[in-house]
Amino acid sequence: MASSDKPEIVERGHKEDHKEEHKDEEKNEDKGGFIDKVKDFIHDIGEKIEGAIGFGKPTAAVSGIHLPSINLHKAEIVVDVLISNPNPIPIPLIDINYLIDSDGRKLVSGLIPDAGTIHAHGSETVKIPALLIYDDIKSTYHDIKPGSIIPYRVKVDLIVDVPIFGRITLPLEKKGEIPVPYKPDVDVEKIRFEKFSFEETVANLHLKLENKNDFDLGLNKLDYEICLSDVNIGSAELTESTKIVKNGICKMKIPITFRPKEFGSALWDMIRGRGTRYSIKGNIDVDTPFGPMKLPINKEGGTTCLKKAEDDDDDDEACYSSFSILSKFNLRILLLE
Template sequence: MSSSDKPEVVERDVKDEEKKDKDKEEGKGGFIEKVKDFIHDIGEKIEEAIGFGKPTADVTGIHIPSINLEKAELVVDVLIKNPNPVPIPLVDINYLIESDGRKLVSGLIPDAGTIHAHGQETVKIPVVLIYEDIKNTYHDIKPGSIVPYRVKVDLLVDVPVIGRITIPLEKTGEIPIPYKPDVDLEKIHFERFSFEETVAVLHLKLENKNDFDLGLTALDYEIWLAGVSIGGAELTKSAKIEKSGITYIDIPFTFRPKDFGSALWDMIRGKGTGYSIKGNIDAETPFGAMKLPISKEGGTTRLKKDGDDDDDEVC
């Protein structure tokens, strides 16, 4: 066998071919990597040149413009910043308010507007919480309590080059479930009594059954004795009723006893006469201003007999 037929010669040829193939693959791989790097660099340069990027958003505040015994109106402020040189449409806004993992209210706002190029805008999301629905669904949520909540907002925006993206947001807070104060007529102090005109002072007791303070700023009321209105008025009165606390208010008023007919004689003879009170209080709270109703029906009152003090007894 000649030297040219030796296996090592063939092996050397194979090795040469493998080396050539490897060089080709490395060259090919190097070329692909170079192309990828080039495209990436070009992409970054284009992005830098035209300034496309993802918008940012934040829940900047939650306001309670209106609250009463039936519902609370909330407004969620969401600040959105657009870093792009073109306006971007805000496709949808999904929102959810929950308490301890339980849904209180949810909704969708479609076609929520457009964020200007290189601009920022505050989008306001109005939400209404109906207390009756909440209490019917969650029986452990009691009137007068303060409920923790979590607001979840998903913003769906359409960004050129990047495409549609979702921006999730969250914020926590507390919302009250208001309860109307209890009112009682503790006593009536008569300063001057005559059939034509009687001047007296009502001593009202107001009990706050809420888990938050009430800063009383005004009171409007109307009072009935024996089914006859003895008048009403608006009274500006500043007082603080602490949570689960009691305060007393003196209200002056005048009336004409002769308008009561036989009911007046029942009072003079010591018989009980029915009274009712209806009205509203205006109060400042940690959650904003509230107007809460007050009412008392079915109470009885009578004039003291001779020898007693001149205060009316109230039952």
């Protein structure tokens, strides 16, 4: 048989395998293309739905910090956070974490769970209260002194649950300054008589108030109770407005009326011009750069001198003899009786 007459051997099985592979590839391509098309379709539909119904992430900002109450012992702080919800449904405010520190040192921190709900397509102000106890701060950080102003930073994490986005955290931060108040020092420099009798004596206390704070005090009101020689001579209120500059001194006159015959033997010390023991207690209402404050004034065991009304010399330490006071107020005859 001639070579040309030999039958051609065809590897059918091999060719059929290639055909099957080719068909599988075409099927995979068709399948992958279909899935990609479905994904694109879903993505497009999602974007259109999101755009149509307005789903989006909420925004938040610290809109203000207030000090509703501040005194020598504590400061109440309220942080206002404005939250805007662009979504067509309310979103829950799950947790609020807050921290107040000064130069990296924690002053106070806390957690407010289940803080409420932000209405759909609305903005609301959420108030975060915090309380600073000055004794805790001063006992922990000894370099923080009464009368000083310290920097602070408020850090807030708002945790909300938003449809589509899920649970997200909105971090916020705000810086400022807060005072550590110190009570003013009070002294009675002298007493000047306007009218003197055993039944009723009218005089002016020359009062010295020293502001030991690193900020000004706008004095609006003073209420006081004063004792001379351990005898309570009454109390009163003074509404004279004045300003006491930071680390400065303010001098003022306070009118008093008392009955010397109630002093007993202490009256003779007063008349003889000896130093008169006194104590004064009260409060002052002041305006500060950080808001209004009510600060106590307290002086015990002080000593002052009596001075005649028209003696306007500058010697605050001068005391007058029994003769000069008796002659001035014409008390010689009264005392003899």
